[in-house]
Amino acid sequence: MSSWKNLLLRIGDKSPEYGVSSDYKDHIDTCFGALRRELDHSHTDVLEFLLTCAEHLxxxxxxxxxxxxxxxxxxxxxxxxxxxxxxxxxxxALDTGNCNGVRVLMRLLTVMMCSKVLQPSSLVAVFETFLSLAATTVDEEKGNPLWQPCADFYITCILSCLPWGGAELTEQVPEDIDRVMVGVEAYLSIRKHTSDTGLSFFENDDENGEGISDKVSSLLANTYGGAFDEG
Structure with missing residues (x-):
């Protein structure tokens, strides 16, 4: 494998490619120098391998x-x-239902926004599209509430991007990100909250006042009592 590919793969790791240094800044400087030289004659290879690394790491x-x-x-x-x-x-990724790919690529788009490669407005547009899809999905007339997990996924994708670029969005487009957060809150207010009885907690007491521990003791006595008596 080419040395620049090894540098991309191992960036941030303790590895021979970066010598004794474990400083991220040193890794970035070293890797950037190698990529800059490689771009002159392997432009497409660098682009595709960089995206592959981001997708899988x-x-x-x-x-x-x-x-x-x-x-x-x-x-x-x-x-x-x-x-x-x-x-x-x-x-x-959206067309094929690749949920992990959607999450990872949204994270990459967010980080590219932080690096001044993507306009904040473009990222906000993605967020607002997901908000619209989520709201439409749970709408009883226009959508299908049974697909609420899909709508939840859209909202989760938005929220999962905020640790990576929320501060930059708040600084650069405060009104836009406020509008997005209002939309998220609106969605959370209309989504249905259902509970699964299989995941419910046991009640401490039944109507007769018999507790769980009493029931367990009674069951054990009825099940194993005869065997113990015979012993």
Whole structure:
């Protein structure tokens, strides 16, 4: 495997590729230098492998997002192509029902927004689309309330992005993110709250005042009493 690919895979890890350094900044500088040299003759390979790494190593997305931001400062065409490719992958994940892919790619889009590669308004548009889908899904006239878990998934995707870019959205587009949060609260107020009897807690006492411990003792006595007596 090429050295730049190893650097992308191992970024953030303690590995021979980065010597004795475990500092994330050193890793980013080293990896960025290798990618910058590689872009001149392996542009497409770098783009596709970078997205593959982000998709399969989502815990490293903040590092990959930083690399994307640094590359974008010197090569805006690369940044634009990467955003378009990410959007295509995101749409494919939606069309095929790849829930994990949707979550991971939304996280990547959020981090790219933080790295100044994606406009905040574009990310907010995705959030608002998901809000609309969720509200329509649980609407008794226009949607199908039985699909509420699907609607919950849309809302979960929005909320799961906030730890990665909520502060930046609040700083850059405060009114937009406030509108999104109002929409989330509105959804939570209309979704149905149902309980599964199979997951209910046992009552401490029944109508006759017999507690759970008394019932268990009685059952044990009836079941094993004869055997103990014979012994």
């Amino acid at each position: 989502p815990h490293k997305i903040p590092l990959y997002g930083t690399l994307i931001g640094l590359i974008n400062l010197e090569n805006e065409d690369f940044g634009k192509q990467l955003v378009e490719k990410t959007k295509t992958m995101f749409q494919d």
